[in-house]
Amino acid sequence: MVAPRIILDAERFRLTLARLCYQLIENHDDFSQSVVVGLQPRGIFLSRKIIAELNKLTGQKITYGELDVTFFRDDFRRKALIPQNTQMDFVVEGKKVILVDDVLFTGRSIRASLDALQQFGRPEKVELLVLVDRRWSREIPVSPDYVGITVDAVFSEKVTLDWNTDQQGAIVHLLTKNQED
Amino acid sequence: MLSVKHLLGIKYLNREDIALILQTADTFLDVINRPIKKVPSLRDITIVNLFFENSTRTRLSFELAEKRLSADTLNFTASSSSVSKGETLIDTVNNILSMKVDMVVMRHPQAGAAHFLSEQVDSIIVNAGDGAHEHPTQALLDAFSIKRKLGSVEGKKVVIVGDILHSRVALSNIFCLQKLGAEVAVCGPPTLIPRHIESLGVRVETNLRKALEWCDVANMLRIQLERQDIKYFPSLREYSSLYGLNAAYLESLSKEIVIMHPGPINRGIEISSDVADGPHSIILDQVENGVAVRMAVLYLLAGRQPE
Known part of the structure; x- marks a missing residue:
């Protein structure tokens, strides 16, 4: 029914993750004014890897939180939305926030996350890091600052991430539906 | 959903x-x-x-x-x-x-x-x-309060004390706590306990001390004088001396229990101020x-x- 194709294997994922971390370090110096925020539910797998790598590379403990945006989404009543936990024991007032998500598709959850973030103060700047940027599928003017890979996929296709704990990384699949489906 | x-x-x-x-x-x-x-x-x-x-x-x-x-x-x-x-x-x-x-x-x-x-x-x-x-939302918030205080509802023993006959809180609490796996008992003067309530699977106890020694949580209900068209007990003073809870009574028990009350409280009747404002009470958490x-x-x- 579907023909999955690997577009990022575990080895490439490790390289990409390292590159994203070095890009962040270039822009954020010692991270004293920066915080990393992973978006629930799926962005946190990536953000936890990023924060572990950043802590290792910089030798510091960088402020880190996980944000659930369910209550701020605009597709409420179109599908069942079950909230996840928010873990943010700091305020973002005057801080540079790095939002982390796995796949950037329509941009709607990023819009919701900007609303949700306001509950924790007025950040000086908000940046967006995504592992996969699905180009040409945006419904809202959102663009990422840090991108793992860029994928050109049509709406009927699906991008999925397998977080394989054995291999310490992710494999990104592209699922394409056959014509007859 | x-x-x-x-x-x-x-x-x-x-x-x-x-x-x-x-x-x-x-x-x-x-x-x-x-x-x-x-x-x-x-x-x-x-x-x-x-x-x-x-x-x-x-x-x-x-x-x-x-x-x-x-x-x-x-x-x-x-x-x-x-x-x-x-x-x-x-x-x-x-x-x-x-x-x-x-x-x-x-x-x-x-x-x-x-x-x-x-x-x-x-x-x-x-x-x-x-x-x-x-009164479904009251039962849900009571179960939620027990869960937050004791970690879970399953296996806990909860006694509902007081005017069970006129209480919507009691009935909803019985359904809710039982569905979550708790054991429920009711305690009060026999005139204020509805007949056949044991068919819901609850224990019936008329002795407050026995009920409190058995339970982990006591939910103290208000005497609903506005719903009582006839006399169910001789006087409020007598009710209070048999079914009222004060700090000395609580300390004489062999274990610590959690005290709840759906409000509004008649202080000095079903529960004294030193219990309502004391360390075992989670009344304001409930709110x-x-x-x-x-x-x-x-x-x-x-x-x-x-x-």
Whole structure:
């Protein structure tokens, strides 16, 4: 029914993750004014890897939180939305926030996350890091600052991430539906 | 997703529904403790609070829950409305619904009023207490409070003390706690314990000390003098000496128990001030949890997809 194709294997994922971390370090110096925020539910797998790598590379403990945006989404009543936990024991007032998500598709959850973030103060700047940027599928003017890979996929296709704990990384699949489906 | 369209009583919920409500309430408790306590989830929903009976806590709690979810709210109290001119319940509600209201939160002195309304009008109904029948959100917040205090409800022993006969809180609590796997007992003067209540699977105890030695949690109910048309016990003083709880009594027990009360408290009758304000009491936590639980109920009911 579907023909999955690997577009990022575990080895490439490790390289990409390292590159994203070095890009962040270039822009954020010692991270004293920066915080990393992973978006629930799926962005946190990536953000936890990023924060572990950043802590290792910089030798510091960088402020880190996980944000659930369910209550701020605009597709409420179109599908069942079950909230996840928010873990943010700091305020973002005057801080540079790095939002982390796995796949950037329509941009709607990023819009919701900007609303949700306001509950924790007025950040000086908000940046967006995504592992996969699905180009040409945006419904809202959102663009990422840090991108793992860029994928050109049509709406009927699906991008999925397998977080394989054995291999310490992710494999990104592209699922394409056959014509007859 | 919830298996029901309305919240009419705990009787109609299954264990998964209750677990989902309590799990969602956890995240809302987190929201209402943030510097900005509001989320925009229900910004396009209008809710009317129909109160045909006096209420402070429940009405304010529902109103606050609605406002925290960004819903538009309308408040209606029977005493200052056309009900006193002879309008029927269905007419009143249909008039309000033609102003495009999405949800109705109703308290009514007649048992079954919410159920009746749900069959007659096209709207989501939340029962905020109907006579001596059910008070589902109170039971949910009581279960939520026990869960937060003791870690879980399953396997806990809860005794409900006092005026069981006139209490909607007791019936909803029995259903809710049993569905979550707790053991429930009721305790009070025999005249205030409904006949055949043991058929619901609850223990019946008329000795307060025995009941308290057995339980982990005691839920002390108010003596509802306004509902008592005849004398059920000789005097309040006698009731208080047999079924009232004070700090000395609590300390004479062989273990520590958690004290709850749905409010409003008659201080010095069912519970003394040193217990109500003491370390074992979670009465004010119950009030805080009430807002989170009601937010969860409104959110989950409003979020059901149209059939």
